[in-house]
Amino acid sequence: DAGVIQSPRHEVTEMGQEVTLRCKPISGHDYLFWYRQTMMRGLELLIYFNNNVPIDDSGMPEDRFSAKMPNASFSTLKIQPSEPRDSAVYFCASRIAGGPYNEQFFGPGTRLTVL
Amino acid sequence: GDSVTQMEGPVTLSEEAFLTINCTYTATGYPSLFWYVQYPGEGLQLLLKATKADDKGSNKGFEATYRKETTSFHLEKGSVQVSDSAVYFCALEVDDKIIFGKGTRLHILP
Numbered sequence: 001d002a003g004v005i006q007s008p009r010h011e012v013t014e015m016g017q018e019v020t021l022r023c024k025p026i027s028g029h030d031y032l033f034w035y036r037q038t039m040m041r042g043l044e045l046l047i048y049f050n051n052n053v054p055i056d057d058s059g060m061p062e063d064r065f066s067a068k069m070p071n072a073s074f075s076t077l078k079i080q081p082s083e084p085r086d087s088a089v090y091f092c093a094s095r096i097a098g099g100p101y102n103e104q105f106f107g108p109g110t111r112l113t114v115l
Numbered sequence: 116g117d118s119v120t121q122m123e124g125p126v127t128l129s130e131e132a133f134l135t136i137n138c139t140y141t142a143t144g145y146p147s148l149f150w151y152v153q154y155p156g157e158g159l160q161l162l163l164k165a166t167k168a169d170d171k172g173s174n175k176g177f178e179a180t181y182r183k184e185t186t187s188f189h190l191e192k193g194s195v196q197v198s199d200s201a202v203y204f205c206a207l208e209v210d211d212k213i214i215f216g217k218g219t220r221l222h223i224l225p
Contacts, residue, residue: 045213104159
Protein backbone atom coordinates (compact mmCIF):
# COMPACT_ATOMS: atom_id res chain seq x y z
CA ASP A 1 0.00 0.00 0.00
CA ALA A 2 1.17 3.54 -0.74
CA GLY A 3 0.32 4.82 2.73
CA VAL A 4 -1.49 8.07 3.43
CA ILE A 5 -0.97 10.52 0.59
CA GLN A 6 -1.07 14.28 1.05
CA SER A 7 -0.83 17.06 -1.49
CA PRO A 8 0.71 19.46 -1.98
CA ARG A 9 3.84 18.81 0.12
CA HIS A 10 4.61 22.50 0.26
CA GLU A 11 2.32 25.48 -0.23
CA VAL A 12 3.28 29.14 -0.17
CA THR A 13 0.47 31.66 -0.46
CA GLU A 14 -0.37 35.23 0.38
CA MET A 15 -2.60 36.38 3.17
CA GLY A 16 -6.24 36.39 2.15
CA GLN A 17 -5.95 33.62 -0.41
CA GLU A 18 -7.86 30.36 -0.23
CA VAL A 19 -5.81 27.24 0.51
CA THR A 20 -6.93 23.66 -0.03
CA LEU A 21 -5.02 20.71 1.38
CA ARG A 22 -5.77 17.19 0.19
CA CYS A 23 -5.54 13.75 1.73
CA LYS A 24 -6.01 10.22 0.49
CA PRO A 25 -6.24 7.74 3.39
CA ILE A 26 -5.09 4.15 3.28
CA SER A 27 -7.64 2.02 1.46
CA GLY A 28 -10.04 0.31 3.87
CA HIS A 29 -9.40 2.67 6.76
CA ASP A 30 -12.54 3.96 8.49
CA TYR A 31 -11.13 6.94 10.36
CA LEU A 32 -9.43 10.06 9.05
CA PHE A 33 -7.79 12.73 11.21
CA TRP A 34 -6.46 16.21 10.41
CA TYR A 35 -3.71 17.66 12.63
CA ARG A 36 -1.77 20.90 12.71
CA GLN A 37 1.81 21.06 14.01
CA THR A 38 3.56 24.24 15.12
CA MET A 39 6.54 24.89 17.34
CA MET A 40 4.47 26.82 19.83
CA ARG A 41 1.43 24.56 20.14
CA GLY A 42 2.79 21.17 19.16
CA LEU A 43 0.47 18.71 17.45
CA GLU A 44 -3.22 19.65 17.57
CA LEU A 45 -6.15 17.57 16.39
CA LEU A 46 -8.36 19.73 14.19
CA ILE A 47 -11.13 17.33 13.13
CA TYR A 48 -11.75 13.65 12.55
CA PHE A 49 -14.14 11.59 10.44
CA ASN A 50 -15.56 8.11 10.84
CA ASN A 51 -16.99 6.52 7.70
CA ASN A 52 -16.85 9.93 5.99
CA VAL A 53 -18.92 11.63 8.72
CA PRO A 54 -17.33 14.40 10.82
CA ILE A 55 -17.36 13.26 14.45
CA ASP A 56 -15.49 15.95 16.33
CA ASP A 57 -14.50 19.34 14.91
CA SER A 58 -13.89 21.03 18.24
CA GLY A 59 -10.25 21.58 17.34
CA MET A 60 -10.99 23.64 14.24
CA PRO A 61 -9.63 27.05 15.20
CA GLU A 62 -12.30 29.22 13.60
CA ASP A 63 -14.81 29.51 10.80
CA ARG A 64 -12.09 30.16 8.26
CA PHE A 65 -11.29 26.44 8.48
CA SER A 66 -13.49 23.77 6.95
CA ALA A 67 -13.02 20.09 6.16
CA LYS A 68 -14.90 17.65 3.99
CA MET A 69 -14.77 13.96 3.20
CA PRO A 70 -16.95 13.35 0.15
CA ASN A 71 -15.98 9.69 -0.10
CA ALA A 72 -13.86 7.07 1.65
CA SER A 73 -10.74 7.84 -0.38
CA PHE A 74 -10.52 11.62 -0.26
CA SER A 75 -10.63 14.50 2.19
CA THR A 76 -9.90 18.21 2.00
CA LEU A 77 -9.01 20.86 4.55
CA LYS A 78 -9.74 24.38 3.36
CA ILE A 79 -8.65 27.71 4.82
CA GLN A 80 -10.43 30.79 3.52
CA PRO A 81 -9.14 33.45 3.90
CA SER A 82 -5.67 32.38 5.00
CA GLU A 83 -3.63 34.35 7.55
CA PRO A 84 0.08 34.29 8.46
CA ARG A 85 -0.72 32.59 11.79
CA ASP A 86 -2.04 29.60 9.83
CA SER A 87 1.53 28.79 8.78
CA ALA A 88 2.21 25.26 10.04
CA VAL A 89 2.63 21.67 8.95
CA TYR A 90 -0.72 19.97 8.43
CA PHE A 91 -0.89 16.20 8.78
CA CYS A 92 -3.55 13.76 7.75
CA ALA A 93 -3.75 10.34 9.43
CA SER A 94 -6.00 7.33 9.03
CA ARG A 95 -6.73 4.11 10.86
CA ILE A 96 -8.94 1.10 10.66
CA ALA A 97 -11.72 0.47 13.16
CA GLY A 98 -10.93 -2.43 15.47
CA GLY A 99 -7.41 -2.82 14.17
CA PRO A 100 -4.48 -3.79 16.40
CA TYR A 101 -3.41 -1.01 18.74
CA ASN A 102 -5.72 1.54 17.05
CA GLU A 103 -2.56 2.73 15.34
CA GLN A 104 -2.87 5.89 13.31
CA PHE A 105 -0.88 6.06 10.08
CA PHE A 106 0.34 9.53 9.22
CA GLY A 107 0.96 11.13 5.86
CA PRO A 108 4.14 13.12 5.17
CA GLY A 109 2.42 16.43 5.85
CA THR A 110 1.84 19.68 3.96
CA ARG A 111 4.05 22.59 4.97
CA LEU A 112 1.95 25.75 4.61
CA THR A 113 3.50 29.21 4.58
CA VAL A 114 1.18 32.21 4.49
CA LEU A 115 3.01 35.46 3.70
CA GLY B 116 -9.06 17.18 31.03
CA ASP B 117 -6.86 14.43 29.67
CA SER B 118 -3.32 15.47 28.92
CA VAL B 119 0.26 14.35 28.42
CA THR B 120 3.38 16.06 29.75
CA GLN B 121 6.82 15.11 28.51
CA MET B 122 10.26 16.48 29.15
CA GLU B 123 11.28 19.41 27.02
CA GLY B 124 14.15 19.08 24.64
CA PRO B 125 16.33 19.14 22.91
CA VAL B 126 18.14 16.19 24.41
CA THR B 127 21.68 15.71 23.13
CA LEU B 128 23.57 12.48 23.77
CA SER B 129 26.62 10.71 22.45
CA GLU B 130 26.25 7.48 20.53
CA GLU B 131 25.87 4.40 22.79
CA ALA B 132 24.62 6.49 25.72
CA PHE B 133 21.58 5.51 27.78
CA LEU B 134 18.38 7.37 26.96
CA THR B 135 15.41 8.28 29.14
CA ILE B 136 12.60 10.59 28.04
CA ASN B 137 10.10 11.21 30.82
CA CYS B 138 6.35 11.20 30.21
CA THR B 139 3.45 11.56 32.64
CA TYR B 140 -0.23 11.66 31.88
CA THR B 141 -3.54 12.78 33.34
CA ALA B 142 -6.61 10.80 32.38
CA THR B 143 -9.86 9.41 33.67
CA GLY B 144 -9.99 5.67 33.43
CA TYR B 145 -7.17 3.59 31.99
CA PRO B 146 -6.15 4.83 28.56
CA SER B 147 -3.81 3.12 26.16
CA LEU B 148 -0.41 4.82 26.02
CA PHE B 149 1.87 5.31 23.03
CA TRP B 150 5.22 6.58 21.90
CA TYR B 151 5.34 7.93 18.35
CA VAL B 152 8.51 9.01 16.53
CA GLN B 153 8.90 11.65 13.82
CA TYR B 154 11.99 11.59 11.62
CA PRO B 155 12.98 14.76 9.76
CA GLY B 156 10.59 15.66 6.98
CA GLU B 157 8.20 12.81 7.74
CA GLY B 158 4.93 12.17 9.53
CA LEU B 159 4.66 10.44 12.87
CA GLN B 160 4.91 6.67 13.15
CA LEU B 161 4.05 4.39 16.02
CA LEU B 162 7.11 3.27 18.00
CA LEU B 163 5.49 1.27 20.80
CA LYS B 164 2.31 0.94 22.82
CA ALA B 165 0.96 -0.40 26.14
CA THR B 166 -2.69 -1.00 26.86
CA LYS B 167 -2.86 -1.67 30.60
CA ALA B 168 -0.99 -1.20 33.87
CA ASP B 169 2.41 -2.90 34.07
CA ASP B 170 2.43 -3.64 30.34
CA LYS B 171 5.80 -3.06 28.69
CA GLY B 172 5.89 -1.89 25.11
CA SER B 173 9.10 -2.46 23.14
CA ASN B 174 10.41 -1.93 19.62
CA LYS B 175 13.80 -1.27 17.99
CA GLY B 176 15.54 -1.44 21.38
CA PHE B 177 13.19 1.14 22.94
CA GLU B 178 11.05 0.23 25.95
CA ALA B 179 8.37 1.90 28.07
CA THR B 180 6.36 0.52 30.99
CA TYR B 181 2.80 1.62 31.85
CA ARG B 182 2.99 2.73 35.50
CA LYS B 183 -0.48 3.41 36.88
CA GLU B 184 0.73 4.32 40.35
CA THR B 185 2.93 7.12 39.04
CA THR B 186 0.85 7.82 35.87
CA SER B 187 4.03 7.56 33.84
CA PHE B 188 5.24 5.98 30.61
CA HIS B 189 8.94 6.83 30.35
CA LEU B 190 10.81 5.90 27.18
CA GLU B 191 14.21 4.19 27.55
CA LYS B 192 16.92 2.78 25.34
CA GLY B 193 20.13 1.23 26.54
CA SER B 194 22.42 2.34 23.71
CA VAL B 195 21.33 5.03 21.26
CA GLN B 196 22.51 5.37 17.68
CA VAL B 197 22.86 8.38 15.41
CA SER B 198 19.87 7.06 13.45
CA ASP B 199 17.68 7.52 16.56
CA SER B 200 17.87 11.29 16.11
CA ALA B 201 14.23 12.37 15.78
CA VAL B 202 11.33 13.91 17.70
CA TYR B 203 9.57 11.58 20.14
CA PHE B 204 5.94 12.05 21.18
CA CYS B 205 4.24 10.49 24.17
CA ALA B 206 0.49 10.07 23.71
CA LEU B 207 -2.67 8.59 25.17
CA GLU B 208 -5.88 7.39 23.59
CA VAL B 209 -9.23 8.82 24.68
CA ASP B 210 -12.31 7.46 22.91
CA ASP B 211 -11.30 7.55 19.25
CA LYS B 212 -8.76 10.32 19.64
CA ILE B 213 -5.07 10.41 20.47
CA ILE B 214 -3.76 13.24 22.65
CA PHE B 215 -0.10 13.98 22.03
CA GLY B 216 2.54 15.57 24.21
CA LYS B 217 4.55 18.43 22.76
CA GLY B 218 7.40 16.22 21.64
CA THR B 219 11.05 15.87 22.67
CA ARG B 220 13.75 16.42 20.06
CA LEU B 221 16.66 13.99 20.39
CA HIS B 222 20.10 14.62 18.89
CA ILE B 223 22.64 11.80 18.90
CA LEU B 224 26.26 12.78 18.27
CA PRO B 225 28.64 10.30 16.61
